[in-house]
Amino acid sequence: MCRWAAYRGEPLYLEELVTSPKHSLIEQSHCAVRAKTATNGDGFGIAWYGDRPEPGRYRDILPAWSDCNLKSIARQIRSPLFLAHVRAATGGGTRRDNCHPFVFGRWSFMHNGQIGDFEHLRRPMETMLDNELYSARSGTTDSELLFLLALQFGLDRDPLGAVAEALAFVERLAERLGRLALVRFTAAFSDGRDLYAIRYATDWKAPTLYAGPMGSNGGYCLVSEPLNDDDSAWVEVPDGSAIIVGENGVDVRLFGTADVAMAPASRLFSG
Template identity: 40%
Template structure:
């Protein structure tokens, strides 16, 4: 399906996230170790926060490993909060408006997974989007529609509750259409100040998701590792699969969990759909 990362912490060059790690996101676009597909070549997107509260975004339909402009941008741009996503389409077109992360105001959103039998449930779900938001949907993916459902249900005020309500609607709609497992998701969203990441699926067998071990702890364990000394103590990375093989550096996020990253804290909460 897809691979993604959500970074926050000390200012970092985009190439330090996208190219330099042993299992970087660009490497995963060709050789994913834990994804459903080994190759994720149906486009790429990166969002980052600079001096403006509205994040910058870059999208391409090129495979990440083949995009010269992405390499050039990554060697010059840096940020303290970065979202990046490599896409493997589940059936919708390969086009820039279908690339993640999606943006609404200061919010970014990205998704790995799918709404099952999306063409069957698409109309019902689209009608639930706030009419004021609906014209802003640019692409044709289930992921973008999911984002606008969450916005409709109050993402900007309470992300955990809004995503739970959107998931309840998606599952309820799918099951009315006879779909046994309507949703598979790892999702990340941010307003530039905090990140919320979710691991959930209707079948209880979700796509992989990890977060890094506390950097201060890793420095004690690996005092001679120069990479760790370049990171601030509040550095947090949530990823579809680890960026490297450093023993103890990555913790798997449990099923049906929401991770809230703010400051240097990464707090885990149970995640269940809102009651219908």
Template identity: 40%
Template sequence: MAYSGEPLLARDLLYTSENSLVVQSLRARLGVDPTNGDGFGLGWYLDGPEPGLFRSTEPAWNDRNLHELSGAIRSSMLFAHVRASTGTAVQQTNCHPFRHGDRLWMHNGAIAGFRAVRRDLAFAVDPSLYPEIEGTTDSELFFHLALTFGLEDDPPAAVARAVGLIEQVGRAHGEPFPLQMTVATTDGRTLWAFRYSSEGRSRSLFRTADVSALREQYPDNPILARLALDSRVVTSEPLGGLRGAWREVPEATCLTVHRDGEELAPFAPVVPEAAPVG
């Protein structure tokens, strides 16, 4: 889940809705795994450019520290993730979000045949970035590939090139559908979210509808009353059942959320000519 808008308490997003992210950690409705108990993470921005980060291997539904922290963190850009491992270890460095400088990154999905393709993909990471990889997940390696291809300058182009490389390497290893992904990344000001899979059947991704229209429809809803008109929530599953509140992000799409609104653009992989070398 990613939030962009006027500063809001993390607890309002994590706990108060009927299908909050903490509820989803125990009983996800649309995910491949109904239980996401292999850790969680929270990333947020306050005064400086570098985001705060809290990650734990505890199940989100049973972590008192998360409950306490979420009642004290008020941010205009917030990332939260609950993890179900796709085969890598349950350890803190494998929990999302991942951070580099002022960037945060989350990924739902998997690189197919990761054990076989990992070495080839790792060699494509810029040597100056490689020492920062702390964990063993495909998601963190994916992040560093995107950084290698210019995530800090042009996120949509960088993610397209990273995906292009992952698919190229995966197919060379006999994987017909090398990648399944929904991705969110931010610099603390703009939010980018991607929905794509090699198979064309991607994991679910939703965004909130216009807040002003929702307030007219549900004038007594306390959460809507606290959201500014430019607020947006992007999430794997709707956080509640308000009719008209959630819009599905289309297949093969990049969603960009900024202070002036949001934009939807087609997303397609781009096979890079060569991986940059630091």
């Protein structure tokens, strides 16, 4: 399983998540404590938003702890919205185009989890993509394909609904093919304006997700595991939930695929 961290709020240096905290993302790359695999050394990536609508991105196949360029970039780049990921490969080779975050236009996306029997579902999943999205697929992971499916199903129009529709499609496809309908999905994605995250699994064993305030003026961080030992600063996001971090704070919603519909937002966090 992978580890990731995402932030939206007043501009912060990337190092505030990636390198500086006691349990930073680099620390998690070789010593994760709330994952099945403690080591996440199969590459890393960061995507950040600045003055242009599309995100900047830097990825490599080196372990995050051994890349001096990552530490230098994280110290210099300041952004109001960014995603960072360290990878433990469960499928797809260790190559740059399999490293998260994935980007398309103004969207960025990263994922921790898996699709059961993906090797049997990949081809029919790919056939759902139009030519533009199919041509954009450069890697071999289930994560990238889920991202492209969400774009196909209307991520620009209805972000949470599009992801729900993509996951529901995968579940129905697996059942139709007589395969195990197993999806474990904890993901973060952004259009450069709002930050979204979802924790969901068909077996209620989704990878972990925590939320906590960071910086000033209502900034929030979403992480696979807390960045420090202050347990009171972090709230575990329940399985079957979606989060939107926007200008007005944090909204948490129930999330599911049974009816491809979301419950109304509730204010579980204050801005």
